[in-house]
Amino acid sequence: xxxxxxxxxxxxxxxxxxxxxxTGMEGLHYVLHAPQGDTYADLLFTMIERRDRRPPVTYTTxxxxxxxxxxxxxxxTAARNAYERFQPQAMIxxxxxxxxxxxxxxxxxxxxxDLPIPVVTVDxxxxxxxxxxxxxxxxxxxxxxxxxxxxxxxxxxRANRPTGARxxxxxxxxxxxxxxxxxDVAEITGLLTKLGIDVNVTAPMGATPADLARLGDxxxxxxxxxxxxxxxxxxxxxxxGQPSTKIIPIGVSATREFIEEVAKLARVDAxxxxxxxxxxxxxxxxxxxxxxxxxxxxFIFGDATHAVxxxxxxxxxxxxxxxxxxxxxxxxxREIREVAKLYDVEPLISDDxxxxxAKIAELQPELxxxxxxxxxxxKRLGIPCAVISAPVHVQDFPARYAPQxxxxxxxxxxxxxxxxxxxxxxxxxxxxxxxxxxxxxxxxPSHLGAxxxxxxxxSPVGLAEPTGAATLVxxxxxxxxxxAERELRKIPFFVRGKARRNTERFANENGVTTxxxxxxxxxxxxxxx
Amino acid sequence: xxAHVQGCxxxxxxEAAPDPVRRENxxxxxxxxxxxxxxxxxxxxxxFFLVVGSRTCAHLIQSAAxxxxxxxxxxxxxxxxxxxxxxxxxANDELDRIVTQLIARRPDIRLLFLxxxxxxxxxxxxxxxxxxxxxxxxxxxxRILNYSGSGIETTFTQGEDACLASLVPALPPLGTSEDQLxxxxxxxxxxxxxxxxxxxxxxxxxxxxxxxxxxxxxxAIGPNTKFLxxxxxxxxxxxxxxxxxxxRLSAPFPLGVEGTTAWLRxxxxxxxxxxxxxxxxxxxYRARAVRALARYRDELAGRRVFLFPDSQLEIPLARFLSRExxxxxxxxxxxxxxxxxxxxxxxxxxxxxxxxEGQDVDLQLDRCRAARPDLVVCGLGLxxxxxxxGMTTKWSxxxxxxxxxxxxxxxxxxxxxxxxxxxxxxxxx
Numbered sequence: 001x002x003x004x005x006x007x008x009x010x011x012x013x014x015x016x017x018x019x020x021x022x023t024g025m026e027g028l029h030y031v032l033h034a035p036q037g038d039t040y041a042d043l044l045f046t047m048i049e050r051r052d053r054r055p056p057v058t059y060t061t062x063x064x065x066x067x068x069x070x071x072x073x074x075x076x077t078a079a080r081n082a083y084e085r086f087q088p089q090a091m092i093x094x095x096x097x098x099x100x101x102x103x104x105x106x107x108x109x110x111x112x113x114d115l116p117i118p119v120v121t122v123d124x125x126x127x128x129x130x131x132x133x134x135x136x137x138x139x140x141x142x143x144x145x146x147x148x149x150x151x152x153x154x155x156x157x158r159a160n161r162p163t164g165a166r167x168x169x170x171x172x173x174x175x176x177x178x179x180x181x182x183x184d185v186a187e188i189t190g191l192l193t194k195l196g197i198d199v200n201v202t203a204p205m206g207a208t209p210a211d212l213a214r215l216g217d218x219x220x221x222x223x224x225x226x227x228x229x230x231x232x233x234x235x236x237x238x239x240x241g242q243p244s245t246k247i248i249p250i251g252v253s254a255t256r257e258f259i260e261e262v263a264k265l266a267r268v269d270a271x272x273x274x275x276x277x278x279x280x281x282x283x284x285x286x287x288x289x290x291x292x293x294x295x296x297x298x299f300i301f302g303d304a305t306h307a308v309x310x311x312x313x314x315x316x317x318x319x320x321x322x323x324x325x326x327x328x329x330x331x332x333x334r335e336i337r338e339v340a341k342l343y344d345v346e347p348l349i350s351d352d353x354x355x356x357x358a359k360i361a362e363l364q365p366e367l368x369x370x371x372x373x374x375x376x377x378x379k380r381l382g383i384p385c386a387v388i389s390a391p392v393h394v395q396d397f398p399a400r401y402a403p404q405x406x407x408x409x410x411x412x413x414x415x416x417x418x419x420x421x422x423x424x425x426x427x428x429x430x431x432x433x434x435x436x437x438x439x440x441x442x443x444x445p446s447h448l449g450a451x452x453x454x455x456x457x458x459s460p461v462g463l464a465e466p467t468g469a470a471t472l473v474x475x476x477x478x479x480x481x482x483x484a485e486r487e488l489r490k491i492p493f494f495v496r497g498k499a500r501r502n503t504e505r506f507a508n509e510n511g512v513t514t515x516x517x518x519x520x521x522x523x524x525x526x527x528x529x
Numbered sequence: 530x531x532a533h534v535q536g537c538x539x540x541x542x543x544e545a546a547p548d549p550v551r552r553e554n555x556x557x558x559x560x561x562x563x564x565x566x567x568x569x570x571x572x573x574x575x576x577f578f579l580v581v582g583s584r585t586c587a588h589l590i591q592s593a594a595x596x597x598x599x600x601x602x603x604x605x606x607x608x609x610x611x612x613x614x615x616x617x618x619x620a621n622d623e624l625d626r627i628v629t630q631l632i633a634r635r636p637d638i639r640l641l642f643l644x645x646x647x648x649x650x651x652x653x654x655x656x657x658x659x660x661x662x663x664x665x666x667x668x669x670x671x672r673i674l675n676y677s678g679s680g681i682e683t684t685f686t687q688g689e690d691a692c693l694a695s696l697v698p699a700l701p702p703l704g705t706s707e708d709q710l711x712x713x714x715x716x717x718x719x720x721x722x723x724x725x726x727x728x729x730x731x732x733x734x735x736x737x738x739x740x741x742x743x744x745x746x747x748x749a750i751g752p753n754t755k756f757l758x759x760x761x762x763x764x765x766x767x768x769x770x771x772x773x774x775x776x777r778l779s780a781p782f783p784l785g786v787e788g789t790t791a792w793l794r795x796x797x798x799x800x801x802x803x804x805x806x807x808x809x810x811x812x813x814y815r816a817r818a819v820r821a822l823a824r825y826r827d828e829l830a831g832r833r834v835f836l837f838p839d840s841q842l843e844i845p846l847a848r849f850l851s852r853e854x855x856x857x858x859x860x861x862x863x864x865x866x867x868x869x870x871x872x873x874x875x876x877x878x879x880x881x882x883x884x885x886e887g888q889d890v891d892l893q894l895d896r897c898r899a900a901r902p903d904l905v906v907c908g909l910g911l912x913x914x915x916x917x918x919g920m921t922t923k924w925s926x927x928x929x930x931x932x933x934x935x936x937x938x939x940x941x942x943x944x945x946x947x948x949x950x951x952x953x954x955x956x957x958x
Contacts, residue, residue: 002609002610002611002612002613002618002623003607003608003609003610003613003618003620003623003624003626003627004607004608004610005605005606005607005608005627005630005631006584006587006605006606006607006608007602007605008587008591009584009587009588009591011584012584012585012588013583013584013585013588015585016585016588035561035647035679035680035681036557036559036561036680036681036684037559037560037561037562037563037564037589037647037679037680037684038561038585038589038680039556039557039558039559039560039910040560040561040564040589040592040593040910041588041592042558042909042910042911043592043908043909043910044592046909046910046911046912046913046914047909047912047913050913051913051914052913052914052916052917053914053917054910054911054914058556059556060556061555061556061557061680062681063680063681063682064650064679064681064682066681067651067681078556081555081891085891096585097583097584097585097647097648098583098585098647098648098651098680098681101614101648101651101652102651125611126583126584126585127583127609127610127611127613127614128610128611130584
């Protein structure tokens with residue numbers, strides 16, 4: 001089996017990963033050999049992330065007519081024009097899935113132009129790999145090309161930091177269109193500052209090609225997103241002798257461990273920072289109102305980094321029960337299998353949306369922590385859900401500060417995961433008190449008092465909700481008695497339509513001409529079977 | 530080539546006549562034809578669209594659809610992988626397997642389109658043969674057709690053209706000797722129903738529509754078919770219908786009061802409707818639509834508008850904006866200019882209009898920035914960047930997804946252009 005039937009995809013093609021790197025950076029331009037239509041990817045950045053600039057990408061947008069002619073020349077013209085117009089510090093060149101089929105060799109063509117800037121070829125196997133892989137590969141190729149020239153001789157020992165100089169690190173991994181990358185960078189930068197550590201370069205997001213060239217100046221690397229920065233970090237380790245962090249600071253315990261890990265790499269004392277650290281999650285989680293969170297069955301799906309972190313928070317910090325965990329990134333299957341073992345569940349490693357949907361339907365969790373895709377699944381199945389990972393949606397770029405990482409990230413996570421459950425609780429209460437007079441949808445808010453003409457139960461039938469013509473069964477041979485109509489209105493609004501339909505169907509089938517309160521309950525009993 | 534094929538009355542005007550249409554061939558910031566699936570699958574309710582393509586195709590449709598409203602939509606992508614391309618597996622066997630799997634999963638499907646993409650075209654995967662082969666397997670339960678929505682062959686709305694053209698050979702022959710009217714091009718159901726009532730009142734009927742709402746109600750065609758294009762991007766479909774002996778009724782497109790009237794008039798004339806009848810039937814609707822338009826004219830008159838190429842609706846829209854709302858046209862871009870189908874529209878454009886066919890997006894942006902229009906109609910990739918530069922924009926894709934044709938929608942159409950300007954004036958931040 002090779003061809004794969006796909007309804008929705010978790011990841012775009014690898015060149016979209018390259019675009020996330022290029023768009024996150026400054027002073028870099030991407031020339032992409034791609035057919036007309038591939039420019040759709042621009043709107044991911046301008047609409048989902050609401051970017052105020054076009055992504056720095058030039059597409060050749062070749063058409064069938066060009067295929068008979070000289071598409072190589074088309075590429076060269078596009079690259080030359082892009083250089084002249086945008087004057088980037090460096091350029092990356094490559095092909096999208098169709099571009100790669102016509103075998104024009106963008107790298108060779110760009111070299112032939114002899115542009116006075118570094119030109120990096122990113123060869124992305126579009127029929128094997130996906131978006132995150134493309135981002136990682138692009139970042140790696142850029143760093144190798146741009147930082148490589150300043151690498152120390154192989155075997156040379158790394159010079160010690162001068163006494164009194166503040167330790168420096170790089171923050172690696174954030175890109176354009178990343179899930180909360182903007183705020184994670186701010187949160188972790190603040191945390192490092194408190195520890196007395198400077199950030200040498202944050203990359204790709206916000207970095208220029210010149211910044212990438214000086215990555216080697218840092219003492220160590222903080223890897224925020226291994227999906228994007230893992231490969232680059234291990235190259236930097238080999239080439240510059242820079243160690244890198246392994247712990248992802250998502251959740252209270254992970255953040256504390258991250259602080260210790262960083263302090264050790266930077267040789268600073270973390271005790272003051274750890275002592276002063278404050279997050280509301282631990283207390284809120286112990287607070288008695290959180291008792292109802294105990295053992296809530298939760299299903300987790302996302303990129304591996306966020307799914308692994310979520311499982312730990314869910315289990316240890318909120319007291320949920322993890323009933324399933326999975327990822328769409330096959331490259332990180334091992335990490336997910338380990339976590340699954342820890343919670344004694346089956347790992348789900350799949351990028352087939354339908355398979356994930358079937359799994360959720362089968363497990364019937366009480367909370368889903370997933371991507372925008374699982375949000376749709378959960379909505380359909382009527383299960384509360386919170387989003388923890390890319391693929392992103394415009395809602396994942398909130399106006400407010402909302403990191404996932406660090407102590408503020410833990411606060412954000414507590415709110416985002418617990419609120420959907422509280423809504424669930426409210427619905428439960430609503431059902432419990434459905435007969436309460438103040439819960440009726442016709443009731444005026446209590447603060448307005450009774451003097452404001454509350455439509456009481458004895459108001460004329462049909463004023464608030466016209467009936468007669470509004471009966472839902474077309475072949476009408478019955479009428480609703482006023483008391484039955486009033487009784488119907490006592491049923492919570494979200495199931496009232498169904499009750500009405502069932503009653504009318506029952507009336508029709510049984511030749512009832514006047515629907516009374518008795519008919520209503522006869523029908524209820526009939527359909528309850 | 531002169532944009533005003535006819536209609537420039539005096540020769541002096543002809544000398545001062547409009548610049549030739551500017552043709553550009555650079556980066557095109559447009560969707561490919563696969564995007565049409567987003568509305569076509571809502572229109573034909575028992576059809577499924579299977580794109581044979583790459584991950585990019587799947588990602589495009591998902592992104593163009595914007596939100597995943599439908600848990601299991603009636604479209605999907607058969608993503609080709611390395612082995613399919615290298616010939617290590619027989620792509621046809623793979624396709625058969627996927628189609629079998631799909632039909633088993635969705636027994637409600639009566640019509641399946643195999644939709645070609647850029648990669649399937651480049652590797653020359655023959656989807657017409659695949660469709661024929663699979664049709665034999667699944668007939669009579671499921672009819673299987675194919676068309677190309679690839680970006681190398683189709684721009685955005687041309688995907689609908691290719692889809693409808695592929696339906697034409699499947700249409701049954703018209704078994705009557707009386708003239709029949711066929712309306713061609715996707716319209717919102719509500720608009721279709723309005724037109725049916727209008728044609729009814731004019732005594733034209735029965736009227737059929739292509740695409741139909743259901744594959745079991747395919748319109749019949751033959752030499753007695755007279756068809757009206759409801760959309761300006763249907764070159765191949767029109768040709769296929771003409772090859773079956775059908776006759777196209779030349780008309781402007783039913784956008785705005787004037788366009789709708791002229792469009793209806795073309796049918797009325799072809800079906801021998803008396804002028805007095807036409808006037809008395811349409812007059813109340815025209816009057817109501819004109820009243821509804823008035824407040825938007827106040828907002829839009831004298832404003833300068835720049836249209837980037839997108840859906841081929843640009844020329845009819847420009848005609849509406851210029852003649853019914855008194856807007857000034859800075860530049861009107863269209864991805865492709867079909868001179869024959871647009872002939873009646875071109876006659877109505879102001880003589881000095883700057884028309885552009887094709888695109889070089891960087892150059893066009895330069896012109897747009899230099900002109901500083903009051904309103905820019907453009908795609909989603911350009912809108913926010915232009916807003917950030919201080920311009921006011923209208924997303925063109927909304928013009929394709931929203932019911933805008935006919936009398937009752939004329940004011941809605943105007944409102945789409947007025948809203949960004951009203952909003953910009955309203956915000957105090």
